[in-house]
Amino acid sequence: MAKRKTALTVLAFISPWLLGLGVFTLYPVVASFYYSLCDYSVLQPARFIGAANYADLMSDEVFWQGLRNTAYYAAFALPLGLIVSLGLALLLNTGVRGMALYRTFFFLPALVPLVALAVLWLWIFNGEQGVLNYLLSLLGVRGPGWLADPRWTKPALVIAGTWGVGQAIVIYLARLQDVPVHLYEAADLDGAGWWAKIRHVTLPMISPVILFNLIMGIIGTLQYFTVPYVMTPQGQPARAAYFYIMYLYDNAFVYLKMGYASAMAWILFVIIVALTALALRLTARHVHYEGQ
């Protein structure tokens, strides 16, 4: 009797999630994999076609272009974001006066909803009246056409994206402030300079957060959608800013090739898992976990 009552109590607490996990996550995962093997338009029942979607993708030039664009974006946005956020967090952690105020300034852009961010940067990057090119002209630089020039759309998106790294700054700073003071004191006794302390004390102590931010960054940039969808519709010009998820979205909801889109989603999933595993593996020797 008592046991049954406990079981009912447990069920009362966790039943929402049992349903949610099943209906909104596990069922879609299984169905999505099945659909990736089907010709499926949502209007008609799915028709099994084996691995044809995957085979078609391999010879789909737009698929590769989307993947290349996304890889390019990640290859620049991730390191730049890391350097800017970690650099600013380290400076904020030097005990300067006004730290909280600076932190607020750096964090505010991270609060800007993505659609608003995209709309705002459309204006800044405007080729003729854009304020950025005017500021560049003050430095004697003739600014490019940014969003009108296929060579400059991706760099423009990298800049707009880096503007919103405030969240990472706050995360780094929180962790930096937890580094025990006695470690720095010990380093001082050993005659360590500023850089030596950062390299041998600070970075190892915050390495788990750097890794965490890196992995979240990989997952986020591979799914980059809202900002380019607004700033460079269809990735135009020349589809130079057509990213993986934009093509996936168009396949699913514009062309109604839902099976094809599901196959793309699964390829993305595999890429994310592989890159995460790679990141964990490559950093395993450098990431320092407390208590190890």
Add this chain to the structure above:
Amino acid sequence: MKARNTVAHTAIHAVLGLGSLVFLFPLLWMISTSLKPIEETMRVPPQWLPSHFLWRNYYDAVMYGHKILGYIPFLEYAKNTLLLAALGVTGTVLANALVAYGFARFRFRGREALFGVTLATMMIPFPVLMVPLFGLFRGLGWIGTFKPLWIPAWFGSAFNIFLLRQFFLTIPRDLTDAAIVDGCSELAAFRHIIVPLSKPALAVVALFHFLYAWNDFLGPLIYLTDQKMFTLSLGLQFYQSQHGGTEWNLLMAAATMVVLPIIVLFFFTQRTFIQGIAITGLKG
């Protein structure tokens, strides 16, 4: 040594000051543009500040197209967004608190496995779920309604369950044990003892879901069909795609209206915000 320190500190302030300017400038430029008459937005070199504050831009942006549409678009967008946020936040807090407490407090068969599966689902990118969810919601007749955008929140989410479970684990069991010996039910003990103690953690979950609802673009883009039901994010994108490239002052006024409430919210809830972000980074 002292002199070197002063030099170093001046240099640090210079870098941080310049950085602040770079980070703040786009926001200031947005606000400045939003208050200018149209001809002042087109000047080269740019006019940094409006000659006078044209508040009418905000009125015009909010009211655009209301005669043809028969309703005031941005007012509807704001109402829809707030409604979705309220429904979503309520569900998120209730469901995740209950489930997370279930995981933290009770031992039951398969608990570790279920929790492991829960954590693993965090790795699944949304596009994997997108097509079957669309099919499911379509089958239920939910496309073109708000339902796909708030009902799932009432069933919990892996990340919030994880976050709250970690918090609940730090609360000593004795606190509820005594009440239960006195004949209080687990649910009542949870409600009257655990929930009041957990307000800071619940506030983080609520705040972050509110931001999510305010920000979400892909969800509304997929599920909403009628312009009158658009959220602010979707409405702003729609407005931009219709009016972009010409009336930058009105567009910036519209963008400011989407951004400003979040910034105001931030200033009122700064501690919860900073704590919440710090917690999310501690998973690593």
